[in-house]
Amino acid sequence: MPRFSKQFLRENFLGLSLTMIGVLCLVLASVMYVGHRSYANIVLADGQALSGPDISLLEQLNKAYERVAQAVTPAVVYISTTQVMKVQQSPFFSDPFFRRFFGNMPGTLPQKQILHALGSGVIVSPQGYIVTNNHVIAQASDIEVMLSDKRNFKAKVIGTDKETDLAIIKIEADKLPVASWGDSQGLKVGDIVMAFGNPFGQNFSVTRGTVSALGRSGIEPGGLENFIQTDAAINPGNSGGALVNVRGQVVGINTAILSGNSGPGGEGSFLGIGFAIPSNTVKHVMEDLIKSGKVSRGYLGVLVSNVTPDFAKEFDVPDTSGAFVQNVEPEGPAAKSGLQNGDVVRKYNGKDVADAGALTAMVTQTDPGSTAALSILRNGKPMEIKVTLGERPANAGAAPNRGQAPSGSALEGISVQNLTPGMRDQLGIPANVNGVVVSDVDQSSPAAEYLQQGDVIQSINRQPVHNVNDFNKLAGEAKGQVLLRVIHQGQGFFVVISPGPGDGGGQ
Known part of the structure; x- marks a missing residue:
């Protein structure tokens, strides 16, 4: 390689100098950049937390909620179902006589459609009985249950009750954890509750809220409704899960929501209004289903409505509490006991009757043949009547005609x-x-x-x-x-x- 001569250096001094200065600037810029990236001063908080009696109280509440979640979660299950539906344009095309002459016409043969659904359930006995919603397992050809410990089982249907949207299924297992059951009659508006289930397939989730209202109806026309309303988040997949009080007792089974139908696939999602079936209703239904596969309900034989201010004024009732008797069925249990049109039922077996829905719930939770004590007002005068309940007909809730x-x-x-x-x-x-x-x-x-x-x-x-x-x-x-x-x-x-x-x- 030839050496640079002095004449070359003299002739190119200015260019070489500029080149060297450029290289030095690049080196200095790189060093400063690396130093800035690698050795920036980061100041972290010293980690001191809030303290004091009020913070201690919140910590105690957190620990209480954790205890409830840990106690209840093992008794909650994840349910997945498969339903095979046949889609057919007309019943004529399944008629052998019709097909003999016209054959299997294109597009008219039954097509199988496989549907999958998710839901929740609550273990009610160590022997594998599980309560859930009827709509979770309705017409399912295959039901699978996953426990909180990730074990999976096939389940069979023991019985269903469409009027309350409840069902009992069973898995072949024993020594299972069970939920503790509470008295839904003792719930008050404002009580704290927790909702357990599997919303949108997110396994074993827990949310917290309050009891917003009691005795809600008109959500699913044609059924027996006396719902607990809550703002604890309930979403698709929570159906059949537990609504629990602060003592870790099941006081309801999640069943429905009001929504804007804005969820994935057109499914509704939570807007702050969810509904649960009261535990007292659930206990009556599940005991009958486990025992006999069907539900027997008490029947009074009356048409009742809420007591309006106008009714209260006309029939000399001090307030609007109670169930107003609109019509007494001839030869029914109420008629035989002397109950009359215009009577107001204020108490049932010693318990206050808030409205018509509350009376219906109390009667249907009582076994047929039982004697019920009614405290009534007849034109303002208090009376006591005893009624031997009949058995509620299958279509008692059907509208006229x-x-x-x-x-x-x-x-x-x-x-x-x-x-x-x-x-x-x-x-x-x-x-x-x-x-x-x-x-x-x-x-x-x-x-x-x-x-x-x-x-x-x-x-x-x-x-x-x-x-x-x-x-x-x-x-x-x-x-x-x-x-x-x-x-x-x-x-x-x-x-x-x-x-x-x-x-x-x-x-």
């Missing part, structure tokens, strides 16, 4: 109404044809594959159906497989409907 098949049968989920002249004209039903019109079919019903709105049911198990009363009676008596005679779009045909998985109850 409308019928609904009872839960646990192949016809579950079918709602009907009387066939009016206007409906005959619209549906093309001759005047000499009797029956009831299908007004709604729940898509989880075994009948959903065969019946649609506007179909006319003429007979059940070869017994004629002239009106809603006939339908209620025959649907209540129908067990197992059911034969229907149906008119669909002017054509009559027979349909055989079998109970779906989990229907019929029993052990």
